[in-house]
Amino acid sequence: MLEQVLPKPHGLHARVQEAMRYATFAGGKRLRPFLVLNSAKLFDVDPAQAARVGAAIEVLHTYSLVHDDLPCMDDDDLRRGRPTTHIAYDEMTAVLAGDALLTLAFEILAEPATHASAEVRSALVLRLAQAGGHNGMIGGQMIDMQAAQSTFGIEEVKLLQRLKTGQLFEFSCEAGAILGQASAEDRQRLRDYAHDMGLVFQITDDLLDVTSTAEKTGKAVGKDQDQGKATLVSLMGIDGARAEAEKLARRAAATLAPYGNAAPELAELPMFLLDRES
């Protein structure tokens, strides 16, 4: 689906389209499209429509990585073992490619192919804009950039994570319910699941940062500690954080109980994350 929604480079502006593709086709776990596809299964959604929404979220996630890697942000030269977009191209092209990916996410959602109902398309656009905007992902990024100079407690770190990564996870799961024109209760349930699953994701990510090696994770480790940033692991200790993640993983699976075994991958994901090595 990503191949279908990304532009073919053409014309005098081909360079920005090439950079959009370079940033997007870089591997990655595709966790957010996975969440959309599997939450959509609960509500009998056409998988092609779910794939389009998954592609929109992945494209938006990719823009956030391109901009986060810029010299004025995290200043990363490598991502997933390849030069970051501003290294492979240049900073100017990376800024523009990120802007274009963000814009493309909304274009995909608003196209009639995403859903026959314009109410559904509008709701998807609205929720993605909220999840990705100043009170969502970007707000979380702003807090994160100030984290090294701050003394955050557990509540502040949870808020940071909920905004920076959690909101997009919540939208990814809620999107299946929106596509299926499910009830407000269903939408809330999927958001609750995503909230807990997102914290499990984050805690296990922080645990890997402390306990793993760069070889296993494919990226630099010990970075938060080096930058003096508080994490749930530094605040709760390795054992405390692991216990919290296990509790959240159980609660996330229980949240999906009303759907029986309709989307086993979704129910198993939090437990799977507890064992991840990368």
Add this chain to the structure above:
Amino acid sequence: MLEQVLPKPHGLHARVQEAMRYATFAGGKRLRPFLVLNSAKLFDVDPAQAARVGAAIEVLHTYSLVHDDLPCMDDDDLRRGRPTTHIAYDEMTAVLAGDALLTLAFEILAEPATHASAEVRSALVLRLAQAGGHNGMIGGQMIDMQAAQSTFGIEEVKLLQRLKTGQLFEFSCEAGAILGQASAEDRQRLRDYAHDMGLVFQITDDLLDVTSTAEKTGKAVGKDQDQGKATLVSLMGIDGARAEAEKLARRAAATLAPYGNAAPELAELPMFLLDRES
């Protein structure tokens, strides 16, 4: 309306919201909201709805200025006589504030307050994403960034302008017709008008860059020439470019003839631009 749609700074991420406001409330001609409001008059649209769409376009236009001013792009320290956003704050905050303004534009359009019909809201989102995306404004910006190293002819410069500034003008005018649920013919007519008006805007801008002083325009002049960028004025000469602008201004006004005197400000705008001094 801008005051209503921009967030009030709050919480740990207040800084990015402050920067969004700083960039937006910096004066400016508000030409794009003017185009929406006046094209909406042709189709009996609720002015409050037109104002919301105008605000969305202005917010998107503002993001493009914030990112264009970055050191890796045009590297401008001043805009409208004030420090640019990355000078007043820092580069990181400027990147994030631009991203947040872009996202906010789509949030505004998708909110039910913009129009009762979700079909209309979806159409607005889709057209703004196309106009502002890789085949629109961002594509034009990409071409512009390569212009100093290229030998563009009249067709290339017209394409650059049509993408970089023209597409957003076209959407601003078409938006009135979309809000009024007008015919495809009306939508095309408004785009045709905007196409010609946009070129008049650009040619007169280029003429000011050559013939005016920084005192009158409030910004640096002679910049295109210094950078070795071709413009319609450098390619057609001052007299040739002025004659072209006059021809386009007459054609733009004639395009609106079917609407009689329903939106005189729109019909007069191209002629008004011919006489502008800033």
